[in-house]
Amino acid sequence: MSYVKPAELITQMIDAGESKVLMSTRDTLIRAFMGGATLTIAAAFAVTVSTNTGQPLIGALLFPVGFVLLYLLGYDLLTGVFTLAPLALFDRRPGVTLGGIGRNWGLVFLGNFGGAFTVAVLMAIYFTYGFTTEPSAVGQAIGEIGHGRTVGYAEHGFGGMLTLFVRAMLCNWMVSMGVVAAMISTTVTGKVLAMWLPIMLFFYMGFEHSIVNMFLFPVGLLMGAEFTLMDYLIWNEIPTVLGNLVGGLSFVGLMIFATHGRTAPKRVVLTRPNGKSFAASPTRVPAHMADQARD
Numbered sequence: 001m002s003y004v005k006p007a008e009l010i011t012q013m014i015d016a017g018e019s020k021v022l023m024s025t026r027d028t029l030i031r032a033f034m035g036g037a038t039l040t041i042a043a044a045f046a047v048t049v050s051t052n053t054g055q056p057l058i059g060a061l062l063f064p065v066g067f068v069l070l071y072l073l074g075y076d077l078l079t080g081v082f083t084l085a086p087l088a089l090f091d092r093r094p095g096v097t098l099g100g101i102g103r104n105w106g107l108v109f110l111g112n113f114g115g116a117f118t119v120a121v122l123m124a125i126y127f128t129y130g131f132t133t134e135p136s137a138v139g140q141a142i143g144e145i146g147h148g149r150t151v152g153y154a155e156h157g158f159g160g161m162l163t164l165f166v167r168a169m170l171c172n173w174m175v176s177m178g179v180v181a182a183m184i185s186t187t188v189t190g191k192v193l194a195m196w197l198p199i200m201l202f203f204y205m206g207f208e209h210s211i212v213n214m215f216l217f218p219v220g221l222l223m224g225a226e227f228t229l230m231d232y233l234i235w236n237e238i239p240t241v242l243g244n245l246v247g248g249l250s251f252v253g254l255m256i257f258a259t260h261g262r263t264a265p266k267r268v269v270l271t272r273p274n275g276k277s278f279a280a281s282p283t284r285v286p287a288h289m290a291d292q293a294r295d
Contacts, residue, residue, distance in 0.1 A: 032111025040215035042066020060204030146220030168243025171207030
């Protein structure tokens with residue numbers, strides 16, 4: 001496994017952010033559509049495994065297959081561009097503007113939703129024999145997820161909304177770690193292993209992922225689950241998107257950029273007249289020791 005050091009990793013992250021902001025509308029939409037579709041069919045797979053085995057951990061262990069495949073194929077998720085695109089602006093890359101970032105986020109959102117909703121329609125047909133029977137056990141389980149993660153939050157008022165937002169933040173902290181981890185190795189095996197771990201964690205913990213939810217809730221509504229479109233938008237999707245943005249950018253993008261992209265000067269070692277050494281910040285070197293700091 002060939003390891004890419006953080007000082008080199010941040011350059012790759014910034015390059016990726018710049019590439020996504022400057023990408024054509026056509027390619028952005030195609031890659032986002034396929035990213036949303038690939039991730040959400042893996043979500044359907046994971047819920048199926050969890051329901052049929054009665055072991056949610058097994059579903060969580062297998063869910064990352066979709067995330068790994070979509071990133072190896074160069075597709076995009078909104079959660080990933082939330083973290084990467086702003087870095088190109090912070091690095092002052094030519095042509096990267098706030099408007100360009102907003103354009104990229106908007107296109108990726110539309111593409112992800114298109115892919116996720118396509119899978120939702122296909123899986124609703126699959127779970128109900130073309131809407132001719134009641135949903136299968138897996139379909140019913142998905143309906144319960146949708147009810148619990150909308151009406152269930154609403155029942156707790158502000159506390160429910162706060163919990164939803166925090167779960168969304170924690171989700172994209174882990175998912176963005178997976179996005180970055182894909183760049184931390186130059187081998188396929190290394191990339192797969194590095195991506196697998198944080199994605200497994202977020203899925204098992206029940207954190208809120210805006211693109212996974214673009215599948216789970218529409219498919220539940222298509223099969224007659226007991227929540228409404230407004231429940232989905234107000235008590236899940238919109239707060240989840242905002243929480244994903246804050247979590248990914250704050251805990252991953254900005255932190256790596258701050259410490260590896262803009263590394264502060266090291267402390268300098270100085271020697272007192274008595275021969276004893278100590279370390280001091282370069283900006284707090286005593287005047288009579290300035291010559292030592294320059295050395």
